[in-house]
Amino acid sequence: MLETTIAAIGPLDESAMTAARDLQARLTKPAGSLGALEDLSVRLAGLAGACPPPLPEPAAVVIFAGDHGVHAQRVTPWPQEVTAQMIGNFLAGGAVVNAFARQAGASVTVVDVGVATPLSFPPEATAGTDPIAGTEAVGGADAVAGTDPVGGRAVPAGGAAGATGGPAGAALAPPRLVDANVRRGTRDMTVTAALTPDEVRAAIEVGIRVAGELIDAGAGVLLTGDMGIANTTPSAALIAAFTGVDPAESTGRGTGVDDETYRRKVGVVRTALDRHRPDPADPLGALAAVGGLEHAALAGLILGAAARRVPVLLDGVIAVSAALAAAALAPDAVGAMIAGHRSAEPGATVALRHLGLDPLVDLGLRLGEGTGALLALPVVTGAVRVLHEVATFDAAGVSEK
Numbered sequence: 013m014l015e016t017t018i019a020a021i022g023p024l025d026e027s028a029m030t031a032a033r034d035l036q037a038r039l040t041k042p043a044g045s046l047g048a049l050e051d052l053s054v055r056l057a058g059l060a061g062a063c064p065p066p067l068p069e070p071a072a073v074v075i076f077a078g079d080h081g082v083h084a085q086r087v088t089p090w091p092q093e094v095t096a097q098m099i100g101n102f103l104a105g106g107a108v109v110n111a112f113a114r115q116a117g118a119s120v121t122v123v124d125v126g127v128a129t130p131l132s133f134p135p136e137a138t139a140g141t142d143p144i145a146g147t148e149a150v151g152g153a154d155a156v157a158g159t160d161p162v163g164g165r166a167v168p169a170g171g172a173a174g175a176t177g178g179p180a181g182a183a184l185a186p187p188r189l190v191d192a193n194v195r196r197g198t199r200d201m202t203v204t205a206a207l208t209p210d211e212v213r214a215a216i217e218v219g220i221r222v223a224g225e226l227i228d229a230g231a232g233v234l235l236t237g238d239m240g241i242a243n244t245t246p247s248a249a250l251i252a253a254f255t256g257v258d259p260a261e262s263t264g265r266g267t268g269v270d271d272e273t274y275r276r277k278v279g280v281v282r283t284a285l286d287r288h289r290p291d292p293a294d295p296l297g298a299l300a301a302v303g304g305l306e307h308a309a310l311a312g313l314i315l316g317a318a319a320r321r322v323p324v325l326l327d328g329v330i331a332v333s334a335a336l337a338a339a340a341l342a343p344d345a346v347g348a349m350i351a352g353h354r355s356a357e358p359g360a361t362v363a364l365r366h367l368g369l370d371p372l373v374d375l376g377l378r379l380g381e382g383t384g385a386l387l388a389l390p391v392v393t394g395a396v397r398v399l400h401e402v403a404t405f406d407a408a409g410v411s412e413k
Contacts, residue, residue: 013217014312014341020319021342024058032057032064038404042413048370049395052350056396059321059347064399068233068323068392071118072226073109073382074313075102075237076219078126078305079197081206082284083242087277088266090241092197096129098239102381103187109237109381110187116389118235120187121226125218126240126305128197131189192218194305201246201284207300207308215305216296219312220319227320234317234324235352235389236331237382238306242266244357247333249281249302251359253290254336255366264329264357264378295340303337310334315341318348325392327385328355328378332363339367350392353377353384 032054037043044050056065077099083092101107102122105114113120124131194214198206207215223234244266251262259281265274288301299308311334317324318338326332326349338345351364354371356378364371372388405412 013220014213014315017220017315017319018342021315021344023344024055024347025061026058028061028063028065029054029058032399035063035399035404038406039398039402040405040408040410041402046395046398048372049391049398052372052392052395053399055347056323056392057399059323061321065396066232067396067400068389069117070231071116071233071235071389072231073113073118073120073235073237073386074222074226075109075120075122075239075382076125076306076309076313077122077239078243078309079128079240080242080246080304081198081200082202082245082280084200085202085276085280087245087273087280088242088269089273090267092241093129095127095239095241096131099124099127099131099189102239103189105187107381108379108383109386112383112386114184116386117184118386118389119185119231120237121190121222122187122239123190123218123222123309124193125215125309126194126197130196131191190222192222194218198246198304201249201302202280202287205288205301206246206303207305209296209300211305212296212299212303212308215308216312216315219309219314220316222309223313223316223322224320227317227322232322233389233392234313234322235382235385236310236313236324236327236334237385238310238327238330238380240304240306240330243304243306243330245277245280246302246304246307247329247357248277248359249284250298250307250333250336251329251363252281252285253298253302254292254295254333254340255362256292257362259285262359262362264359266357266378292340295337298340299337306330307334307337311338311341314338314349315345318342318345322348323350323392324348325350325352325385325388326369327352327382328380329357329360329363330380331385332360332367335367336363350388352386352388355384
């Protein structure tokens with residue numbers, strides 16, 4: 013699956029981009045007056061191979077969740093069980109990502125790809141079988157209106173998760189869980205490789221499958237989300253491995269750790285890199301050495317979307333560290349990536365610079381979950397809507413300069 017997905021990823025369509033530039037020049041506005049939005053619309057035309065490109069809707073947020081053996085090195089004060097507890101919060105609709113998703117009209121899918129704590133939910137929450145992993149998927153118990161092709165479970169009136177979205181206020185399916193656990197958390201990367209090559213491949217292919225199912229269900233844009241206590245530590249290691257910067261430059265304070273914990277965290281990243289010396293030319297090996305299961309799955313989501321020429325709106329430092337791995341596997345996959353925001357984590361800026369991506373918003377966010385990507389979603393939609401709806405000078409009878 014991985015090889016066929018990579019083989020399907022191609023460069024942006026130059027003729028579609030030329031057409032989009034020409035159209036932008038004829039719209040009733042001064043040339044270049046929409047700044048970065050014009051460049052974004054051109055790139056999305058190139059991704060779709062059409063001018064104008066399809067509107068990026070409906071939107072689907074995918075939160076990949078995993079735990080990390082490096083938590084044992086005291087890189088965060090948060091207990092590891094918070095990962096599982098937050099999944100319950102996502103499914104109940106009580107997290108920040110849920111509030112922003114409701115505002116944006118985006119569906120929320122949570123994928124357990126590597127949570128250490130076995131997840132258990134009340135029997136009434138279970139509504140079907142997930143064909144991605146062949147296990148139960150859970151979500152709210154509401155009125156049944158159809159079947160969700162990704163989770164295979166009954167969904168409430170409002171459409172299938174992954175096919176819902178659209179204008180804010182539209183009926184949305186409840187958040188749902190996909191059980192695709194590859195292993196119960198990674199190993200401690202300061203002691204041994206975090207993952208085996210087979211585990212990395214399995215997690216990547218979870219991401220590819222989720223992307224394909226959501227796109228088949230109608231999603232026009234995928235948004236990356238993540239959950240995993242201690243996951244900024246492997247993110248910092250991946251960013252240093254792929255970009256060559258010093259760990260002090262790629263490592264941030266995560267949830268806001270104190271000075272002592274931050275110094276220890278930098279040392280942990282350095283120790284792991286010195287032990288494994290991951291090769292940026294071997295992205296699967298780098299993910300195995302110092303990555304997380306959610307990083308590998310996010311890379312798969314990006315690759316799966318790029319192969320289908322559907323845009324992926326990246327969230328924060330976890331997403332962009334995974335994007336580095338995706339780009340190393342398939343350089344043309346960068347054409348499908350949109351940097352939603354600039355995370356306050358310093359490694360995010362390093363990674364975005366390496367990828368050649370400019371973030372759409374910069375609000376000092378460092379929450380993760382997909383929150384920054386959701387806030388940037390209206391900007392992406394607006395960039396495309398201009399090409400669909402703004403009149404040309406000729407059509408509007410407006411004089412040019």
